Amino acid sequence: MTEKLKNIAVLTSGGDAPGMNAAIRAVVRACSFYDLNCFGVYKGYEGLINNEMEPLNARSVRNIINKGGTFLKSARSKAFMTSEGRKKAHGNLIANQIDALIVIGGDGSFTGALKLSEEFDFPVIGIPGTIDNDINGTDYTIGYDTALNTVVEAIDKIRDTASSHNRLFLIEVMGRDAGDIALNAGIGAGAEEILIPEEDMGIDRLIDSLKKSKKTGKTSSIIVVAEGDKSGKNIFELGEHVEQHLDGYEVRVSVLGHIQRGGAPSCYDRVLASKLGVGAVEALLEGKRDIMIGIVHKDVTSIPLKQALEKRDHQHDRLIKVADITSV
Numbered sequence: 001m002t003e004k005l006k007n008i009a010v011l012t013s014g015g016d017a018p019g020m021n022a023a024i025r026a027v028v029r030a031c032s033f034y035d036l037n038c039f040g041v042y043k044g045y046e047g048l049i050n051n052e053m054e055p056l057n058a059r060s061v062r063n064i065i066n067k068g069g070t071f072l073k074s075a076r077s078k079a080f081m082t083s084e085g086r087k088k089a090h091g092n093l094i095a096n097q098i099d100a101l102i103v104i105g106g107d108g109s110f111t112g113a114l115k116l117s118e119e120f121d122f123p124v125i126g127i128p129g130t131i132d133n134d135i136n137g138t139d140y141t142i143g144y145d146t147a148l149n150t151v152v153e154a155i156d157k158i159r160d161t162a163s164s165h166n167r168l169f170l171i172e173v174m175g176r177d178a179g180d181i182a183l184n185a186g187i188g189a190g191a192e193e194i195l196i197p198e199e200d201m202g203i204d205r206l207i208d209s210l211k212k213s214k215k216t217g218k219t220s221s222i223i224v225v226a227e228g229d230k231s232g233k234n235i236f237e238l239g240e241h242v243e244q245h246l247d248g249y250e251v252r253v254s255v256l257g258h259i260q261r262g263g264a265p266s267c268y269d270r271v272l273a274s275k276l277g278v279g280a281v282e283a284l285l286e287g288k289r290d291i292m293i294g295i296v297h298k299d300v301t302s303i304p305l306k307q308a309l310e311k312r313d314h315q316h317d318r319l320i321k322v323a324d325i326t327s328v
């Protein structure tokens, strides 16, 4: 593909993540460096279907490395889930003489990109951008580090109230299917208990554990609950259950919500995004396609996009033990 590679398109898709702008910037500037044309597609796959794209040059991406969100905007596109939608999207790529598409997004976006490649033999590259960190084959996804820092900062603040009022707080963090944010931010913020989607702790064990830690002299407690936890109760029901079964604490529930997705990216996310953006363009120049560019032990790596969507070995066990030990 190297000889005919001339025009690259880039889009951001799915939930926005801090560092997406830095990734777009790196893609655009790598194109400029290697003398390729870069087109920015607005609103993810929705914009691809509606032909909302324009050329970007090195100056189009000035002053965005420090900004959260994505200036290309993002979308969850229902139309792209249909074969008619994807046909339209492909038609627009061809009409604009695009040779390859770089998709910055999460597992859903990669599934869509893979369909584009399989159905129309169109070259795609994925860059993992999601706060969830739920992608196989990369140690980190863009936005995850920033989200962790945001969550820890928020929990630190809630801890002030928890300890001043001898309260137990249940704090819901994002992560529909992945417990990475809950587990890591939970350990970082010193939570007593952490509930994640990958492991059902069971409500009885939770109550027992809270009773035990109360006996050791704790006067307040923080329970971090991932959005997708498998306790079978939503966080408010869980709060009521805990209040009914545990003496001596007032219980409060706090749902952190979308503050976790916003804000200036951390330095780690900016550097990660820059490495992956450059890596994506260089991979295309090397003739690679249908891969995800990731980071493994500090090295920029590539794996087939299909593999990026496989169930990952999240290695939560060690962290769960660390959480148990450090919250004793």
Ligand SMILES: Nc1ncnc2c1ncn2[C@@H]1O[C@H](COP(=O)(O)OP(=O)(O)O)[C@@H](O)[C@H]1O
Pocket: 013, 014, 015, 045, 075, 076, 077, 078, 079, 080, 081, 082, 105, 106, 107, 108, 109, 110, 111, 112, 113, 115, 129, 130
């Ligand atoms: N099975 C699928 N087939 C085609 N497109 C998909 C599929 N799953 C997701 N997509 C596209 O990718 C978009 C983003 O996926 P989503 O799961 O919302 O976010 P993320 O990429 O962050 O996981 C969806 O809105 C849809 O347009």
Ligand SMILES: O=P(O)(O)OC[C@H]1O[C@](O)(COP(=O)(O)O)[C@@H](O)[C@@H]1O
Pocket: 014, 015, 016, 106, 107, 108, 129, 130, 131, 132, 174, 175, 176, 227, 261
């Ligand atoms: O913003 P929305 O549409 O409510 O989506 C919320 C979901 O988006 C996320 O923040 C990010 O998920 P994706 O990266 O898969 O889009 C999840 O943690 C959360 O469940």
Ligand SMILES: [Mg+2]
Pocket: 014, 106, 107, 108, 130, 132
């Ligand atoms: Mg996802």
